[in-house]
Amino acid sequence: MEIFIQQIVSGIATGAIYACMALAIVMIYQAIHNLNFAQGEMAMFSTFIAWQLIAWGTPYWIAFALTLAISFIGGVVIERLVFKPIENAPILSYVVVFIALFAIFNSLAGFIWNFEIKPFPTPFGSGALFGGLMSPHQAGMIVVTVVVLALLYFFFRFTRIGLAMRAAAVNPESARLVGIRVSWMTALGWGMASAIGAVAGMMIAPVVFLEPNMMVSILLYGFAGAVLGGLTSPVGAVVGGLAVGVIENLAGTYIPVVGPELKLPIALLVIVAVLVVRPSGLMGRKIVQRV
Amino acid sequence: MDARDENPAISEPPADRAGIRFGALGWTGLAVVVVLAALPLFLANFTIFQLTMMLIYAIAILGLNLLTGINGQFSLGHGAFYAIGAYTAAILMENFGLAYGWTLPAAGLICFVSGFLFGLPALRLEGIYLALATFGLAVAMPQFLKLSVLEPWTGGVQGIVITKPDAPFGLPLSQDQWLYYFTLVVALLLYWFAANLVASRSGRALMAIRDNPLAARAMGVNNALYKSLAFGISAAFTGIAGALGAIVVQFVAPDSFTFALSVALFVGLVVGGVGWLPGALVGGAFIVFIPNVAELFNKALAGAVYGVILILLIYLMPTGAGGLVRKVADFVGRRMKPRPDR
Known part of the structure; x- marks a missing residue:
């Protein structure tokens, strides 16, 4: 029983990483109804920017805020520059452009900051919490994820622009008729997703260390979390991300074949199982198609 | 939701409308084959190796095209089937001493x-979910x-080294030349198979599912069966390509089959x-040569x-080389025979 609880707590701690990533994925999905395969690389690039700022002597939280701002602007610029011109292209073209962005960010990060593994500071100090089950950073990560989630909730629920973004996502045509600039709402969605990705990156980097390829597998877990929670629900994304962390840990402990070797296939299994059994995820909206 | 949302893979009309007139298309195809057959006689071994890889990727893309282009299903994971094919070939050759030629049907079947x-x-999955x-x-x-359980066969992280086959019957060809021709013949056979499949009753069923699954079902098409079959056939093509790839590269290891391979196939x-379907060749060439071109600009970047x-490329030709060819053909066709109704 003690092992069980221990595994669940440390699962939640790793799950917080996935929850952060899943949240960013869901944000972008809301804006463009597409899964951004370059999201992980964008987050990685933002984290490198933060690292550079800190290396130049900027205090952590100022670097944090600056990185968020830069990432937000970067996201908007990417949308305006790359995706606006292909607005009506088929989904396949979108995926190819995601792949292109993936290659660009990965290669640029390697070029600018090289492929050496770099440590990334944590603002939460070191030590142990809950009898050594969780580090302060992991606890801090969970708190940050929840704060981001709460901010998102208030933004979408209580601000005009949040309402406009929701309208643009749900029904672009009608939204345009009532005077919402739908295409700018999409750009805004990109900016926010990029900023959330930056938060995720900066929270994850102290755990997995900073290097250009750090996000590839985390992105898959993030997808798994987002799908499990339902791609249309930010709360679901966080719950799903935490759940994936717990599932991964429990399976690693109690199913003999699954050791550290089979961790990624678990993410795959979760994705396929959820999509097959309950495609709308735990908390997502059911999508009904009219024929 | 419009039709494109339901069937995200549709971006083009069916393959059979791609050609202008069969004659012109047939001659162009023949010319391409003749050039492909003549090329290795004039080139260095490494270039021949690259061309062989181009053909192999073309086969894999051909399989993917049957799935995505003809049946409207997505796959960003065909590298996995390529890997299964490659490992099948390697294990059969090294552990069971099977001749390399026989590994292809085995890889295809598996x-x-x-x-x-x-x-x-x-x-149950559509579009982006798939x-x-x-x-x-x-x-x-x-x-x-x-996986350590499979290590006796797969060789774990080390992978498996394969011996390169010589040209049979004392043909005066280098190993690379022989493998090139071997691959070319396999590629042509598979292309012939794919083209016939698309033109057949089953091919029409596959396209009907892509264009309107509901209508297809109403016409009596067994959607579930055909969609799974499309996945199987597509995987078989890619697996055969994988087996050829293993034989040509003489080596398989887990890290040669990362998701980058799947992504490359998709991009191709x-x-x-x-x-x-002929676009597969363009795609294969893109996979093999464009990274080299990119390196010419700047190695690190x-x-x-x-x-x-x-x-x-997506900006300039959003529908790929196929769309470009069709546009040019349309243009030429209109020039030669003006039709007021268009």
């Missing part, structure tokens, strides 16, 4: 079965191959033109240059 089985749960599931498959594949498909080339 990949057909695995593709069919993966296609079953994939039945892309996601297959992407997961691609990312997870190297880990499956590294879109660049060649979704739904246009090759990935970024590659990405920029990709984005530009």
Whole structure:
């Protein structure tokens, strides 16, 4: 029983990483109804920017805020520059452009900051919490994820622009008729997703260390979390991300074949199982198609 | 939701409308084959090796095109089937002493079965969800191959080294030349098979499912069966390509089959033109040669240059080489025979 609880707590701690990533994925999905395969690389690039700022002597939280701002602007610029011109292209073209962005960010990060593994500071100090089950950073990560989630909730629920973004996502045509600039709402969605990705990156980097390829597998877990929670629900994304962390840990402990070797296939299994059994995820909206 | 939302893969009309007139198309095809057959006589071994890889990727893309272009299903994970094919060939050759030629049908069969089985749960997934599931498959594949349980066969992280076959019957060809011709013949056979499949009753059923699944079902098409079959056949093509790839490269290891391979195949498909079978060759050439071109600009930034080339391509020819060819053909056709109704 003690092992069980221990595994669940440390699962939640790793799950917080996935929850952060899943949240960013869901944000972008809301804006463009597409899964951004370059999201992980964008987050990685933002984290490198933060690292550079800190290396130049900027205090952590100022670097944090600056990185968020830069990432937000970067996201908007990417949308305006790359995706606006292909607005009506088929989904396949979108995926190819995601792949292109993936290659660009990965290669640029390697070029600018090289492929050496770099440590990334944590603002939460070191030590142990809950009898050594969780580090302060992991606890801090969970708190940050929840704060981001709460901010998102208030933004979408209580601000005009949040309402406009929701309208643009749900029904672009009608939204345009009532005077919402739908295409700018999409750009805004990109900016926010990029900023959330930056938060995720900066929270994850102290755990997995900073290097250009750090996000590839985390992105898959993030997808798994987002799908499990339902791609249309930010709360679901966080719950799903935490759940994936717990599932991964429990399976690693109690199913003999699954050791550290089979961790990624678990993410795959979760994705396929959820999509097959309950495609709308735990908390997502059911999508009904009219024929 | 409009039709494109329901069937995200549709971006082009069916393949059979791609040609202008059969005559012109037939002659062009013949010319391409003649050039392909003559090329290795004038080139260095390494270039021949590259061309062989181009043909191999073309076969894999051909398989992917049957799935995406003809049947409208997504896959970002065909590298996984390529890996299964490659490992099948390597294990059969090294552990069971099978001649390399026989590994191809074996790889095709095994990949057909695995593709069919993966296609079953994939039945319920559409568009981006299917892309996601297959992407997961691609990312997870190297880990499956590294499993310690399978190590006696797969050789774990070390992989398997294969001996390169010589030209048979004392033909005066170098190993690379022989493998090139061997691959070319396999590629032509598979192309012939794919083209016939598309033109057949089953091919029409596959396209009907892509264009309107509901209407297809109303016409009596067994959607579930055909979609799974499409997955199986597509995987079989890619698996055969994988087996050829293993023989030509003489080496398989888990890390040669990362998701980057799947992504490359997918990119090759879109660049060649979704739904246009000959586009596979263009896609294969893109996979083999464009990274080299990107490196010419700047070695350290090759990935970024590659990405920029990709984005530009999507801007300039959003429907791939196939769309471009069709536009040019339309233009020429209109010039030669003005039709007021168009």
